[in-house]
Each structure stands twice: as C-alpha cells, then as structure tokens.
Amino acid sequence: MSATGKLQPEPYETARAFCITSAFWMVVATFMGLLGATELIAPDIVRIGWLHFGRIRPVHVNLVLFGFVTPGLLGAVFYFVPRLLRTELYSERLGLVTAGFWNIALVAAVSTLLAGATQGREYAEMIWPVDLLVVMVFILVFINLIMTVARRREPLLYVSVWYACAAIALTGATYVLGNVVWVPDTGSLVGIPDAILLWFYGHNIFGLLLTPLSLGVAYYVIPKACRNPLYSHTLSLVGFWSLFVVYTHIGTHHLLQVPVPTWLKVISIVDSIGMVIPVMVVLINLWYTAQGRLGEIHADVGAKFVFTGTIMYFFASIQGSMMALPQVQRVTHFNNWVVGHAHIGVLAFSGMIALGGLYFVLPRIAGRPLHSRLLADLQYWLVLLGSAGFAVVLTIVGLIQGQAWLNGETVYRVLPSLYPYYVLRASLGAILFSSAVIGFYNVFRTLYGQRGAAA
Amino acid sequence: MYFPYFATYMIVGLGLALLVAGWALHNGQFGDQQRARFLPLAGDPPATDAPALTRRGRLEVYGLALVVAIGLAGTVAVLAFALLSG
Numbered sequence: 001m002s003a004t005g006k007l008q009p010e011p012y013e014t015a016r017a018f019c020i021t022s023a024f025w026m027v028v029a030t031f032m033g034l035l036g037a038t039e040l041i042a043p044d045i046v047r048i049g050w051l052h053f054g055r056i057r058p059v060h061v062n063l064v065l066f067g068f069v070t071p072g073l074l075g076a077v078f079y080f081v082p083r084l085l086r087t088e089l090y091s092e093r094l095g096l097v098t099a100g101f102w103n104i105a106l107v108a109a110v111s112t113l114l115a116g117a118t119q120g121r122e123y124a125e126m127i128w129p130v131d132l133l134v135v136m137v138f139i140l141v142f143i144n145l146i147m148t149v150a151r152r153r154e155p156l157l158y159v160s161v162w163y164a165c166a167a168i169a170l171t172g173a174t175y176v177l178g179n180v181v182w183v184p185d186t187g188s189l190v191g192i193p194d195a196i197l198l199w200f201y202g203h204n205i206f207g208l209l210l211t212p213l214s215l216g217v218a219y220y221v222i223p224k225a226c227r228n229p230l231y232s233h234t235l236s237l238v239g240f241w242s243l244f245v246v247y248t249h250i251g252t253h254h255l256l257q258v259p260v261p262t263w264l265k266v267i268s269i270v271d272s273i274g275m276v277i278p279v280m281v282v283l284i285n286l287w288y289t290a291q292g293r294l295g296e297i298h299a300d301v302g303a304k305f306v307f308t309g310t311i312m313y314f315f316a317s318i319q320g321s322m323m324a325l326p327q328v329q330r331v332t333h334f335n336n337w338v339v340g341h342a343h344i345g346v347l348a349f350s351g352m353i354a355l356g357g358l359y360f361v362l363p364r365i366a367g368r369p370l371h372s373r374l375l376a377d378l379q380y381w382l383v384l385l386g387s388a389g390f391a392v393v394l395t396i397v398g399l400i401q402g403q404a405w406l407n408g409e410t411v412y413r414v415l416p417s418l419y420p421y422y423v424l425r426a427s428l429g430a431i432l433f434s435s436a437v438i439g440f441y442n443v444f445r446t447l448y449g450q451r452g453a454a455a
Numbered sequence: 456m457y458f459p460y461f462a463t464y465m466i467v468g469l470g471l472a473l474l475v476a477g478w479a480l481h482n483g484q485f486g487d488q489q490r491a492r493f494l495p496l497a498g499d500p501p502a503t504d505a506p507a508l509t510r511r512g513r514l515e516v517y518g519l520a521l522v523v524a525i526g527l528a529g530t531v532a533v534l535a536f537a538l539l540s541g
Contacts, residue, residue, distance in 0.1 A: 084494055157484055158494040177464055189460075197460070223495045233491035244472065298512035308519060315526050322530070328537040337533075388522050395529055399536060406540070 011088065012079055012365035014095025014144075016447055019075035019358050019365070021103060023443035025067025026436040028110070032060035034429035041422045050114040058125040059113045064346060065123075065205065066134065067106050068436075069354045071099075073213035074141065076357030077164045079365055080220045081145060084161055085152035090144050098140040105133035119179070119187035121194075123202040128184040135181070138172040159236040163216030166244065171209040174201060196252060196260055203251035210350040212243065214313070215282055217357040218306050222286050225303030225360070226296045231288035239281035246274045253324040257333065272324030279317040286310050301376040302360025308384060309352035315391070316345035331406060337398025340391050347432075348387035355383065355439065362446050371445035375438050382435035389428040397421045 036056040038045055043053070082089045089095060108130045112118075118125040126134065145165050149157070178201020180187050180194075188194045223230045230236060252260060252268035290297055290307060297303045319341050322328055332338070359376055363369050370376055397418050404414040479485065508516065 080495075083497075086497070154494065155483065156487060156491050156494065157479075158491060160495075173464075173468070177460070193460075220495050223492075227496065229492040229496060231492075233488045234485075237485065237488075241476070248468070294516060295508045295512065298508060298515060304515075311519070311523060315530065318530060322534055328534060331537040331540065332533065384519075384522065388526070391526065392529065395533065399533065403540065 011082075011092065012361075013092045014089060014099060015075050015078040015361060015365050017096055017099035018071045018078060018102075019362060019443060020447060021099060022068055022070075022072035022075060022354060022358060023436075023440040025063055025071065025106060027433070027440050029060060029063035029068045030429065030433040030436040032056050032063060034426065034433045036060055037422070037426040037429040041419065041426055050116065055114050055116060055118075058118060059110055061123060062109055062113070062126060063106065064351070065210070066102075066109070069210055069346060069350045070213070071102065072354030072358045073210070073217055073350070076217045076220070076354075076361050077145075077213065079361040080217075081148055081161055081164055084154065084158045084220070085148060086154040087148060087152050090147035090151060094140060094144050098137055098144065101133065101140065102137045105130060105137055108133060121188055121198050123205060124179050124187065124198060126179070128179075128181065128187055131175070131179045131181050131187065135172060135175055138168055138175065142168045142172060158219075159230075159233060159240055160216040160220045162237070162240050163212040163219070166240070167209050167212035167216070170212075170244070171205065174204045174208055177201065178205065192258070192260055195255055195258060196264065199251040199254045201251070203254065204248060206345060206350075207247040207250070208244075210346065211247070211313075212240075214309065214350045214353040215239075215243075217353050218282075218286055218310055221303055221306045221356060221360045222297075222310075223289050225300045225306075226290050226293040228289055228293055231285050235281055235285045239278045239285065242281065243278040246271045246278060250275065250320075250324070253320075253329075254333070254338075256324075256326050256329055269324045269326070272321050275317060275321055279313065283310060283314055300360065301370070301373060301380060302356045302358070302362075305352050305356025305359060305380055305383075307356075308380075309349050309356060312344055312348035312352060312387070316341065316349050319344065331402035332398060333402070335398045335401035335405070336394045337402060340394030340398060343387060343390040343394065347383070348391065352383065352387070355379070358443065362443065366446050368446070371442050371449055375442045379435045379439045379442070382431050382438070386428045386432040386435065389431070390425070393421050393424045393428065397425075 035046070035051065036053055039053045039056065046052075049055075078089060078095060109126050112127055112130060113125060117127050119127060142165070145168060149161065149165065178197060180189055180197065183189070189197055219230065219236060249271045250268045252264045253272045256265055256269070287310070297307045323332055323338075323341065359370065400417055400421075401414060
C-alpha cells in the first residue's frame with residue numbers, strides 16, 4: 001500500500017503476493033512429501049487417519065503444482081509482463097484478490113483432501129467446489145494479463161508474454177475438461193474414456209501450465225541476467241507454436257499398456273518423439289543467448305536457478321520422449337521410474353525456474369537486495385542435491401520394480417530390496433524440506449524485513 | 456461414447472489457435488523480430504564485457520557438469536537396459 005492513503009496497492013504488490021504464497025506453500029508441500037516418504041519406510045509411524053499415505057500423497061502433489069511452482073512462476077510473470085509491455089498491470093487490486101482466492105483454494109484443497117474428500121483420480125483429486133475455485137482464479141489471472149496486453153504501449157509481444165497468456169488460457173480449459181466439471185458428483189467419466197481424459201489432463205497440467213510459464217520466465221531472465229539480446233526471437237516463436245501443436249496429444253503415452261484405441265497411442269508416441277523439436281529449439285536459443293556469459297549467470301542467484309532449470313528441462317524432455325517408446329516403457333512404466341521423471345520435470349525443471357524467477361524479481365519488487373545471498377545459494381545446492389538425488393534413487397527403484405515385474409516376481413519379495421532406496425528417498429525429502437524452510441525465511445525477510453538499503 | 460468431448464475440444468482449440476495466429480499475423484507480431492530480441496533489455500545499461508567466472512563459480516560449473524554427466528549416463532543406461540533386457 002502507498003505511504004499516504006493506504007488505499008492503492010503499490011506496483012508489483014501482486015508479484016509479491018504470489019512470491020510469498022509460493023515460498024510458504026513450498027514448505028507445506030515438501031513437508032507432505034517428506035511425511036509420505038517416511039510412511040513408505042515406516043507405515044505405522046503416524047496413526048492418524050487423515051495423515052495416512054493415501055491422503056498425504058495427493059496433498060503433496062497438488063500443493064507442489066498449485067501451491068509452490070505455479071505461484072512462484074506467476075510471481076515472476078506479474079513482474080515481467082507489465083515491464084515487457086511498457087505499461088502497468090491492469091489491476092493490482094484484482095491481482096491481490098486473485099492471490100487471496102488462490103490461497104483460499106489451496107486451504108480448501110488441503111482440508112478436503114485430508115478429510116478424505118477426493119475424486120480419486122490421480123492429479124485430479126480435488127473435489128468439485130475446489131475445482132470451481134481453481135478455475136475461477138485462472139480466469140482472474142487471465143483477465144489481468146489479457147487486459148494488460150490490451151493496454152500495452154509496446155506493440156510487439158515478446159515471447160515470454162505469449163507463453164504466460166497461453167499457459168493461463170489453456171490451463172483454464174484443460175482443468176475444466178480434465179476434471180469433468182460438468183459431472184459434479186464424481187468429476188469423472190466412466191471406464192477407458194475417463195482414463196484417456198485423465199491422462200490428457202495429468203500430462204497437460206504440466207505441459208500446458210508449468211512448461212510454458214517456466215519457459216516464459218527463462219526467456220526473460222536469461223537475456224536480462226546476461227545483458228545479451230535473445231539469440232533469435234523468430235526461433236522462440238517457432239518453439240512456442242510447435243509446443244502447443246505437439247504437446248496437447250501426448251498424454252496417452254501413459255496408457256500404452258492399456259486398451260485405448262491404437263490410433264491414439266500412435267499419435268501420442270509420434271508426438272512424444274516430436275517434442276524433441278520444440279525442446280531443442282528453446283534450449284539452443286537460451287543456451288546460445290548465455291554463451292560466453294556464464295559469469296553473469298553465476299553472479300545472479302535467480303539466473304543460476306533458471307539456467308540449471310533449463311538443463312533439467314533437457315533431461316525431463318528426453319526422458320519423456322524415450323519413455324513413449326513401447327519397448328522402453330514396459331520396463332520403466334507403472335513404477336517409481338515415472339515418479340523420478342515427474343520429480344525431474346516438476347521440481348528440477350519447473351521448480352528450479354520458479355525459484356529462479358522468484359529470486360530474480362525479489363530484489364526488484366522489494367526495492368532492496370536479497371536478505372541473504374548465502375542462504376539463496378545454500379537453497380540452490382540443497383534443491384539441486386535433492387532433485388538430482390531423487391532422479392538417481394527413483395530411477396534405480398523403478399528399474400528394480402520394472403525388471404521384477406517383467407520376470408513375474410511377486411511384490412512382497414521385491415519390497416525388501418527397495419527399502420534402502422526408500423530410506424534415501426526420505427533423506428532427500430528432508431533436504432528439500434530444509435531448503436524450503438530456508439527459502440521461506442529468506443523471501444519473507446527480503447519482502448518484509450527492515451534490513452537493506454533501497455535499490 | 457467419448458469422441459464428442461475430444462472432437463469439440465480439438466475443434467474449439469484449433470479454431471481459437473487459428474484466430475490468435477491470424478490476429479498475430481495481421482497485427483505485425485511476426486515482423487521486426489530483430490527489435491523483439493532486445494525487449495527484455497529495455498532500460499538496462501549497455502552490456503559490458505562479461506565478468507570472468509570466479510573460482511567458486513568455476514567449481515559450481517564443474518559440479519553442475521558432473522550432475523549433467525551422471526544424468527546423461529543414467530539415461531543412456533536405462534535405454535540400453537530396456538532395449539537389451541529381452
């Protein structure tokens with residue numbers, strides 16, 4: 001609020017609200033992950049019904065998606081969209097209201113899921129009233145962004161603006177469709193069509209929300225941190241349009257071992273391999289922009305997070321394309337290998353870029369330096385260690401499970417061999433939880449602390 | 456019967472995408488791409504020579520390169536394992 005009337009929100013108040021939202025919910029989300037991982041090695045450790053693994057797991061997943069990563073990316077979006085368009089955000093007040101409803105939706109999601117109210121569909125567990133809240137906040141974000149675009153003074157839309165607007169518009173539609181909101185009682189169709197729709201949603205909530213938002217942030221932060229123009233804006237637009245042409249069809253590659261129509265499987269496999277095009281277009285563009293300027297990247301902790309996130313994007317994407325091959329999938333699917341893949345995608349790629357965007361814009365929206373660069377660096381290494389560790393450990397566990405399944409081994413005989421890896425997994429969860437606590441403290445002190453001079 | 460949902464979504468999606476692409480073309484969004492490259496830098500001081508990496512920075516780059524190497528090796532190993540294991 002302004003110092004005089006306390007009536008008009010200050011510039012970037014929306015960005016601040018989303019940054020603190022992300023930092024807070026990262027703590028809760030990683031705690032839920034740690035608790036779930038602990039219950040996998042000691043199932044009786046918590047004898048409270050609403051903290052059972054079956055309830056903790058969807059809370060963890062939905063909080064990482066909508067509590068930590070998306071608000072972190074939106075914090076950066078609400079900073080760079082007005083700047084790139086040389087105007088002010090359409091309405092900071094609307095932005096603050098949106099952030100408020102966003103948090104209400106998250107509280108509602110956690111409460112209902114812990115109470116056992118669930119649609120029972122992976123990644124789409126939240127019940128109908130919460131679904132409506134989620135759709136509403138996406139509509140509010142979209143109105144704010146599109147009205148800012150309409151009132152712009154810069155005629156050209158930079159690729160980050162394209163990505164941000166498309167991500168929000170497409171996710172609103174994907175969410176409505178994927179959660180079958182026209183069937184409030186169950187939030188689902190029946191049988192195989194529901195599985196197809198669910199994986200359309202499960203894959204696109206990542207590919208049409210987190211991926212474009214993350215790429216939008218990376219396309220802004222890397223040229224800015226390197227003080228170098230983007231290698232090619234034309235190439236970036238090729239990547240933007242090809243992502244949406246290719247990505248929307250690939251969810252069914254999670255159902256190759258399921259009786260869905262063959263034509264749909266073929267499309268999903270072909271387009272999964274086709275994803276190599278938009279991915280490499282983005283990475284070549286960003287890495288050429290940063291070429292010879294790693295010193296600049298290292299000097300800014302936000303850019304460091306973002307650049308690392310682009311490397312993880314490479315891994316998550318080649319894994320995704322590779323997994324779509326039926327020959328590979330019979331070993332890697334329906335086991336912890338996919339969980340590892342999800343952690344590389346959501347945590348190591350999008351999560352890293354969300355934290356990077358957040359740390360990049362924090363000093364600019366707070367008007368003072370980061371509370372502690374050391375703590376931010378520490379968080380960087382803890383997140384990198386945790387996410388890389390997850391990738392290694394969960395890949396090993398997945399291969400053990402996949403190979404045992406192929407050999408007809410019974411589950412109970414395989415479980416003991418997984419145990420040490422599950423202990424490692426919980427330890428890595430503890431590292432990530434610690435990193436989230438450090439991050440929240442640093443973000444809170446930067447935004448609301450008294451220390452530091454005005455920038 | 457699930458085709459109507461998908462068909463409707465695809466037709467609406469394709470229609471909207473064509474509308475937006477048409478607007479972008481008409482609005483000159485695909486022109487002046489050279490200037491678009493510089494948009495994030497608006498208002499920034501001109502670039503100077505990039506600072507050299509510090510010793511700690513170099514160590515961090517080596518650390519990151521190690522993570523990349525392990526990741527690539529793991530990916531190749533999974534691919535080989537899946538394809539060769541019968």
